[in-house]
Amino acid sequence: MNFIEKTRIMDEAGMRRALTRISHEIIERNKGVKDLAIIGIRRRGGPLAERLAEKIKEIEGVEIPVGLLDITLYRDDLTTLASQPMVLRTEVPFDITNKVIILTDDVLYTGRTVRAALDALIDLGRPRAIQLAVLVDRGHKELPIKADYVGKNVPTSKKEIITVRVKEIDGKDEVVIEELAGE
């Protein structure tokens, strides 16, 4: 399948500004950073989690723990995928019990990934609260899940694909809307 880029909805600066704003909102809503921890959903939620932690450190001067969550084993669509996804490590080097977890991902779409992530998190311990931060909320949710922090709301059609690129993985920072070629 060949996708063509339709619209560029965020560039490097846009992404930086969105993450800065989300960092402020996180601090404000939680009245500081006590017991906060950030866990990114692999793969692109990971770098975003690291960046949020950096921003918060810049603002508050406090280092908060960051973890990585692989949700493959919790997915509900394994038997319908054409190609089997690789399982990566979940790396949460701290106890999440009684922490406020900022669960971070690049795009909120159907909500199924977040559902899987919530199950995965709860198997690791019992957090006091879980809040959800996403760079893009594109709509079309299939589960009753809502983000607490959103970089940008982007209404999309189901034919479109939102692609988030981050420097750590893709070499550049941007968010684009793509569509299947020929449609």
Next chain:
Amino acid sequence: MSFEHHKDLLGLKDLGKEEITTILDVAVPMKDIIKRDIKKVPTLRGKVVVTLFYEPSTRTRTSFELAGKYLSADTVNLAVNTSSVQKGESLRDTIKTIEVMGADMVVIRHSMSGVPHYVSRNTSMRVINAGDGVHEHPTQGLLDMYSIREKKGTLEGLKVAIVGDILHSRVARSNIFGLQKFGCEVRVIGPSTLMPPGVEKLGVKKYFNIEEGLEGVDVINVLRIQRERQKKGLFPTLEEYANLYCLTRERVSRARPDVLVLHPGPMNRGVEISSEVADSVTSIINEQVTNGVAVRMALLYLMMGGSRDEIAG
């Protein structure tokens, strides 16, 4: 991923390097799950794994059973007395019965080589060979490779010595087939009566003298010696065997200083391995057991976690 087109795992001989790498890579996050408080993920909910053991082996069977349970599959153990094979129900009928009960996978251990291949031809269930006769024991081979890679960082180019009854060892064969795909130099060490004919044609170096064979190796894999072999006249006494091949500290010192000693267990102390060496490597041997569960979880995920239609072809 590169394992998804296999219906069965019958041996390491038929797997590629990439496929083995995938299995070992997936086993890494699986090992993390074993170390958690909640040792369970929902991945294989609703899948049924039957372990069918025609040969007693608590260790391997339990390992598969736990691997299934950690992934939320339902695991059922069927221990069958070998003698009932000859008198009672045919293996084919047993397999069919398990299949129509709804099992998705059968894990089979059998004293006769080639039985997993026979089962594979006669069922639509997925089949894992948990050891067949003196042919292969692919999951043991994989867990040994996992253990080596974890400790050494890589498998590429290592010198690995396998010591003992090579003739009757399916563990040796699976290790040889697997390790060679990673460019390892595999050496087999043992008495001439326990060397399989044509073993050099497998691409290994053969040593009757253990001191020579261990010179400069990175890994020593010690095989369990079975007492029945002595009764069959393949070596005169266990004492003579121990004199010639028991892995002692002096002998270990021939290998590289950072040598890794593996044993598939359970150990015959004072026969194939001295107590002194055994005690110094117990922790690694225990770790091998954990790794065995992780590797088997990886296989169960890779073989049953994906889309059935995609893989069945």
Next chain:
Amino acid sequence: MRLLVKGGRVIDPANHLDEVADLLVENGVIREIRPGIPEAGAEVLDAAGKVVCPGFIDIHVHLREPGFEYKEDIASGTRAAAAGGFTSVCCMPNTCPVIDNNAVTGFIRRRAEEVGVVNVYPIGSITKQQEGKEIAEIADLVAAGCVAISDDGRPVMNAEIMRRALEYTKMFDIPVISHCEDLNLAEEGQMHEGYYSTLYGLKGIPAVAEEIMVARDILLAGATGSRVHFAHVSTRGSLNLIRQARQQGLRVTCEVTPHHLTLTDEVVGTYDTDTKVNPPLRSREDVEALRAALREGLVDCIATDHAPHELEAKDCEFNLASFGISGLETAVAVILSELVNPGELDLGEMVRLLAVNPARVLGLDKGTLTPGAAADITILDLNAVKEVVPASFHSKGKNNPFKGRRLRGWPWATIVSGKIVALNGEIMV
């Protein structure tokens, strides 16, 4: 009753004949061979483009009756023989009861008369009940119609008993057919011992298990002056021993099977029990040695060792499966397809191996198309291409490792005593 086989290439090595001609059969006997015999009301079989040979004789088959009729019986086994191009078969004594007396011999001959479609010659056992302890009533067996004695399947391990049997058979001038296998060396073996047995993890049967017995029986043949025929020779070493014995002028002959000439131990790798046979399929070097021995003239006969089994004996674990190949219906096609058509064996030599020499080894009045001889004729179609489909075998045994292969060159017609018994794989009687 006249049958005119018209326009085929007639090969009769006994008469140095190889030409296109007509062949006239009258009252079950060959009348004349020459081009342009008038039809004169005879039944005509148009053999243009085919090869007309003296009827093939398989000196090593297991018809299983009496006792193991669920594997094969005389009716099904002889139909398989006819379909496979054989006009005569010699059946081995490992039945139940064993062919160790005149009653069982007589029973087999009567059944063959009643239900058989080709000639059947029983082979008696060397020892009573094939137990290897006391020699059987060999005079009685010969009187009842046995053409040889053999320990096939249950070799006589005791050299003293073998020696006495050889001495005793001298009185009757029949060969002792030796199945050479040292049972201690071969114990629990599943396949040839070598690289592939190591690779597949199956207990090996070493070549020396055969060779040590070939050597023993050559020595005994020398010591007694008796005739020994070696069944299903499968190793280079055995051939070397037999060559030496021949050079010393000993009366030893030997046979090889189509499967040992064409398959190696490598094929066992799928654990397909149809590849499990005794002696086992050997190494590539052995197969090459057997083929060289064919060219050299060291091998007297090709014989199938037709060993049919019921499905359950083969549809099981490799170690539990019975040894044997149901080979009557593929033997000729395998030889034509793998050896004759590729040019490795000439047709005349093939006829020698399948007709002339088998008759000579067993002293049968067969193996030639000389006028006056019984009209046992095998007609070959060298160009027919067919797939081996065991399910359509006439034999009850479907155990055949050539299944699924497309072979070029098949038996076309089988004529026994002037009667067409098989045509293009179909039984005509």
